[in-house]
Amino acid sequence: SPDEARMDLNPSFLGIALRSLLAIDLWLSKKLGVCAAEGAAWGSVRPLMMLLEVSGHGIPWLLGTLYCLARSDSWAGREVLMNLLFTLLLDLLLVAVIKGLVRRRRPAHNQMDMFFTLSVDRYSFPSGHATRAALVSRFILNHLVLAIPLRVLAVLWALVVGLSRVLLGRHNVTDVAFGFLLGYLQYSIVDYCWLSPHNAPVLFALWSPP
Numbered sequence: 001s002p003d004e005a006r007m008d009l010n011p012s013f014l015g016i017a018l019r020s021l022l023a024i025d026l027w028l029s030k031k032l033g034v035c036a037a038e039g040a041a042w043g044s045v046r047p048l049m050m051l052l053e054v055s056g057h058g059i060p061w062l063l064g065t066l067y068c069l070a071r072s073d074s075w076a077g078r079e080v081l082m083n084l085l086f087t088l089l090l091d092l093l094l095v096a097v098i099k100g101l102v103r104r105r106r107p108a109h110n111q112m113d114m115f116f117t118l119s120v121d122r123y124s125f126p127s128g129h130a131t132r133a134a135l136v137s138r139f140i141l142n143h144l145v146l147a148i149p150l151r152v153l154a155v156l157w158a159l160v161v162g163l164s165r166v167l168l169g170r171h172n173v174t175d176v177a178f179g180f181l182l183g184y185l186q187y188s189i190v191d192y193c194w195l196s197p198h199n200a201p202v203l204f205a206l207w208s209p210p
């Protein structure tokens with residue numbers, strides 16, 4: 001129809017802006033993927049990037065939280081750890097749903113050699129490591145009493161984990177940027193729905209009451 005023809009010939013400003021952003025994103029991400037292979041420009045720092053990958057992976061965070069929860073002997077500690085566990089699970093679920101809906105392929109220069117992935121992890125939007133790094137970092141800053149250098153370290157760790165996703169070629173820049181935003185917002189949800197022995201007694205029933 002004439003209307004459709006007009007739409008094709010006059011793409012909206014938003015359409016042009018989005019397409020340009022995506023083009024810049026792909027170009028920049030390819031340029032920054034300097035650790036994507038052993039033989040790449042910064043291939044020698046790839047092992048360090050892989051170490052950062054492990055530090056933001058879901059398995060160590062889940063196992064670590066479960067371990068600390070089992071060892072915790074205070075109600076305050078259990079409450080914080082139970083909420084961290086809930087946060088990590090919510091994050092895995094949300095990221096899996098969005099990855100499954102958006103189905104953006106990982107950059108062509110990525111080598112799919114990550115350990116322990118779910119089937120949706122063949123998709124790249126958003127970066128699960130970036131969401132986790134942002135929300136865990138915000139969680140730590142809000143619930144642990146830490147000296148300033150450790151607080152700075154928590155923020156730096158999150159930023160470096162996000163950057164390493166692009167350097168490794170695992171993600172485009174927008175996957176990581178959206179991941180950070182999503183992780184930041186997820187923390188707000190968790191804070192709003194904070195679980196305690198008063199509003200979720202079943203979750204704390206494993207331990208005898210204080």
Ligand SMILES: CC(C)=CCC/C(C)=C/CC/C(C)=C/COP(=O)(O)O
Pocket residue numbers: 057058059062092114115116117118121123124126127128129130165170
């Ligand atoms: C309880 C349960 C379903 C645990 C699964 C934990 C698991 C395998 C998480 C995957 C973590 C991962 C490799 C995410 C991918 O991160 P990207 O930054 O590459 O999106």
